[in-house]
Amino acid sequence: MTDMQTASHPATDVQGVILDWAGTVVDFGSFAPTSIFVEAFARAFDFEVTLEEARQPMGLGKWDHIATLGRLPSVDSRWQARFGHPMSRDEVDHLYHTFMPLQIAAVTRFAAPIPGVLPVLASLREQGLRIGSCSGYPRPVMETLVPAAAEQGYRPDHWVATDDLKAGGRPGPWMALANVIALGIGAVHRCIKVDDAVPGISEGLNAGMWTVGLSVSGNEFGATWEEFAVMGQEEVAARRAPAEAKLRAAGAHYVIDTLADIAPVIADINRRLALGERP
Known part of the structure; x- marks a missing residue:
């Protein structure tokens, strides 16, 4: 036994x-992940996403979270209006690499x-x-x-x-x-x-x-x-x-x-x- x-x-x-x-x-x-997504988009591309949008894919791995966030209709429409194309894999990678040091620095708070x-x-x-x-x-x-x-x-x-x-x-x-x-x-x-x-x-x-x-x-x-x-x-x-x-x-x-x-x-x-x- x-x-x-x-x-x-x-x-x-x-x-x-x-x-x-x-x-x-x-x-x-x-708040640690959601607020940092907002900051990462702003830093990487001077692009605004709302906290409410950033929350929607929560629970996924963070690379997948960013990619899913970029496919949200509200985000995708603004992204295409700004850049002329859907968010690319290279752009997701750039956002992820921007996100990571910010998240590591913030998570202890x-x-x-x-x-x-x-x-x-x-x-x-x-x-x-x-x-x-x-x-x-x-x-x-x-x-x-x-x-x-x-x-x-x-x-x-x-x-x-x-x-x-x-x-x-x-x-x-x-x-x-x-x-x-x-x-x-x-x-x-x-x-x-x-x-x-x-x-x-x-x-x-x-x-x-x-x-x-x-x-x-x-x-x-x-x-x-x-x-x-x-x-x-x-x-x-x-x-x-x-x-x-x-x-x-x-x-x-x-x-x-x-x-x-x-x-x-x-x-x-x-x-x-x-x-x-x-x-």
Whole structure:
């Protein structure tokens, strides 16, 4: 019998959670990547994209994010009016190489854990769960973010960057499955993928995992912690509703406000697993 099959953590229970980074564990509102996309476009081509446009492809690897952003109808029409052609691969490369040093420099400013998350993760570890993680950030960004987050108390058991695997990143299952292998988890249906963006939900579904969307702490809600803290209930509800709808439409099994609210979800998944249910 393994340590994951003790009386306190029977073989039917969840063994691990695979967590996104920005908007899920750190960086309430997922501002580190979105604001830097806006800056990169301005620096590379003196071209304006809005924060709302920059948020739309969130969750993809950052090169793919830039390419997808360039294909948004609103961006593409302005780009073609300005440059006379759709955004080219060379232009995406130039934007990406402009983006990378800006992102590396900025990411430590957004490494603070989302309020309430660290005690919940400590509780999950006490229950025997393993904490995996993956990100749309490439490895050079993660190599800066991971130690910065560790200084503030967040240390997952494993992490995977979007460019670590030849197969690629989201919405494919590979980063999530790499965590399963590294953490020695016995079955994918005993894992939960938690993310604030649609590609991350698709990643978990493609990996055969339970999926939990976050409707307030991340990209879809799009507010800082300070903004959220002073919002009235009506505004919170108005911003939460479309975020929740988008995550549920992507197939999320559960949608909660922030990762700090996940304990009842895990209890319900354990109940469903004990009944023989699968994602």
